[in-house]
Amino acid sequence: MSAAAPAPGPKEFDRPRFLRVFTALFFVFLFAPIALVALFSFNSTRSLQNFKGFSFQWYERFFENESLRDSLIASLQIAFVTMVVATALGTLLAFGLVRARTRWAGSANVLMLIPLVTPEIVAAVSALILFTQIGMQLSLATVMIAHITFSISYVTVVIRARLAAVNPEVEQAALDLGATRWGTLRLVTLPELFPAILASALLIFALSFDDFVISFFTTGESPQPLPVRIYSAIRFGVTPTINAIGTLMLAFSAFLIGLAIVMPRLLGRRESGLGVLIGRDTA
Amino acid sequence: MLLFAIPLGITLALSFGTTDDLGNALYGWHPENYEQAFDPLFFPVLMRSVGFALATVGLCLAIGYPVAYYIARFGGRYKHALIALVVLPFFVNYLVRTYAWVALLADEGLVNGVVTDTGIRDEGIRFLNTSWAVIGGLVYGYLAFMILPIYAALDRMDPALIEAGKDLYGTRWNTFRHVTMPATFQGVLAGAVLVFLPAVGDFVSAQLLGGPGTYMIGNLIQQQFLGAENWPFGAALTTVLMAFLAIWMVLYLRSAARAAREAPA
Numbered sequence: 001m002s003a004a005a006p007a008p009g010p011k012e013f014d015r016p017r018f019l020r021v022f023t024a025l026f027f028v029f030l031f032a033p034i035a036l037v038a039l040f041s042f043n044s045t046r047s048l049q050n051f052k053g054f055s056f057q058w059y060e061r062f063f064e065n066e067s068l069r070d071s072l073i074a075s076l077q078i079a080f081v082t083m084v085v086a087t088a089l090g091t092l093l094a095f096g097l098v099r100a101r102t103r104w105a106g107s108a109n110v111l112m113l114i115p116l117v118t119p120e121i122v123a124a125v126s127a128l129i130l131f132t133q134i135g136m137q138l139s140l141a142t143v144m145i146a147h148i149t150f151s152i153s154y155v156t157v158v159i160r161a162r163l164a165a166v167n168p169e170v171e172q173a174a175l176d177l178g179a180t181r182w183g184t185l186r187l188v189t190l191p192e193l194f195p196a197i198l199a200s201a202l203l204i205f206a207l208s209f210d211d212f213v214i215s216f217f218t219t220g221e222s223p224q225p226l227p228v229r230i231y232s233a234i235r236f237g238v239t240p241t242i243n244a245i246g247t248l249m250l251a252f253s254a255f256l257i258g259l260a261i262v263m264p265r266l267l268g269r270r271e272s273g274l275g276v277l278i279g280r281d282t283a
Numbered sequence: 284m285l286l287f288a289i290p291l292g293i294t295l296a297l298s299f300g301t302t303d304d305l306g307n308a309l310y311g312w313h314p315e316n317y318e319q320a321f322d323p324l325f326f327p328v329l330m331r332s333v334g335f336a337l338a339t340v341g342l343c344l345a346i347g348y349p350v351a352y353y354i355a356r357f358g359g360r361y362k363h364a365l366i367a368l369v370v371l372p373f374f375v376n377y378l379v380r381t382y383a384w385v386a387l388l389a390d391e392g393l394v395n396g397v398v399t400d401t402g403i404r405d406e407g408i409r410f411l412n413t414s415w416a417v418i419g420g421l422v423y424g425y426l427a428f429m430i431l432p433i434y435a436a437l438d439r440m441d442p443a444l445i446e447a448g449k450d451l452y453g454t455r456w457n458t459f460r461h462v463t464m465p466a467t468f469q470g471v472l473a474g475a476v477l478v479f480l481p482a483v484g485d486f487v488s489a490q491l492l493g494g495p496g497t498y499m500i501g502n503l504i505q506q507q508f509l510g511a512e513n514w515p516f517g518a519a520l521t522t523v524l525m526a527f528l529a530i531w532m533v534l535y536l537r538s539a540a541r542a543a544r545e546a547p548a
Contacts, residue, residue, distance in 0.1 A: 023353040026346060030372050033383035036393060040386070117532060118525070119484030121501050125508060125521045210376045212487065217508065227378055234382050234491055246379035253374040
């Protein structure tokens with residue numbers, strides 16, 4: 001990324017106006033449905049056509065509903081466990097892939113990408129069949145295992161890119177200066193990787209919390225993860241309570257992204273978490 | 284890695300199995316599961332999935348390319364902010380986004396409210412349960428996967444090339460066709476694969492925005508496992524889907540590798 005030098009000149013000259021209008025319309029198309037869901041979650045009546053007045057009643061309904069609350073807690077538990085385990089395993093795997101010079105590393109690198117391009121439903125069905133064949137009762141634990149499986153690849157891809165960019169001479173310098181291997185890892189390598197680790201942890205939390213397809217196939221009877229509950233509710237029709245849940249989930253996702261962007265900066269890093277995720281360092 | 288390979292292997296094994304009288308899955312050699320997948324009863328569903336996914340790719344390209352082009356070339360210092368805005372909605376739960384369209388397009392929904400209130404038509408328009416609703420849901424769901432790679436390709440490209448094309452008396456169209464398009468072809472291809480893969484296996488959009496007439500292979504698989512309880516048939520369908528997608532992936536990777544070789548170092 002070179003510095004974003006504003007060089008309008010001839011560009012402005014042939015800037016096609018219709019593209020500008022088209023892009024503006026595109027953003028309306030992108031945000032209008034979500035904005036309307038959020039707006040109508042505060043509607044005082046059941047109507048999805050007329051906004052009658054402001055009220056919190058659908059949010060109250062949600063929090064008063066004990067089984068929905070259990071689902072929310074279940075989803076948070078799953079996301080948390082998935083985040084911790086997948087981030088730890090994925091980081092270890094990234095170290096193995098980058099540092100180990102064995103003849104397996106090449107094929108392992110390719111194999112790792114397969115989960116990322118497999119349709120979710122294939123992964124979900126495979127996990128379901130595996131769990132039932134080895135006689136595991138479907139529960140929150142099976143959802144967690146399935147989530148961890150698909151999450152590890154994401155972590156490894158992000159961390160590996162970062163690890164490959166770490167200058168090995170810095171580590172060698174630390175070793176030359178008498179640091180132990182563990183000391184080097186703790187004081188040199190891990191701090192370099194920290195933004196990537198944090199960003200992938202938050203990404204995994206968001207992915208796991210939002211995941212529907214894999215949860216749907218691997219969950220037990222109750223409590224079910226929140227997205228699965230939403231799905232069954234939508235099938236029975238549109239109700240304002242779903243508007244409220246959707247808005248809450250929206251706010252929560254926005255919060256997580258904000259955290260991914262802001263937290264490394266608060267800790268005195270120049271890179272933003274989002275920059276790490278899309279593979280470039282935005283200052 | 285093993286965590287991933289073993290379940291796929293068991294799925295493959297089960298896809299040749301059969302069910303006993305109680306509906307429990309048994310292993311064995313029963314290739315008729317695959318014959319059933321190509322049965323006239325189910326084959327149209329497979330074709331419909333591919334058709335819907337291709338239509339989704341086409342629409343995503345038609346919408347995504349101009350947007351990516353505008354942001355990459357004319358975004359100026361707002362470039363990063365605009366791309367962040369494109370990505371942002373995709374962190375909203377896919378179910379909630381699909382639900383937003385259900386709420387908009389339902390018979391009692393907002394669009395029909397406007398249509399009847401303003402007197403454009405006396406009766407509302409039926410949107411749900413149509414193929415277009417399902418394809419629209421897929422487009423809305425996966426659009427970012429198309430825009431991001433195209434944007435990346437356009438961003439890498441030297442804008443001076445476009446100006447050179449015009450200086451050499453290329454018309455706008457000719458410049459686009461001979462300069463911009465070849466330079467971004469790999470991005471388009473990557474976007475097409477990234478949209479096609481999840482779209483063809485999707486069942487949420489068809490379930491919520493469509494009806495039995497618009498079911499896709501994902502719905503069929505889901506029914507076999509959670510409704511009809513014919514797991515071996517479901518496993519066979521899953522294997523067909525996976526094999527079909529693997530072919531696409533291999534073709535794509537070869538094309539990408541060739542492009543990387545031919546690119547000037």
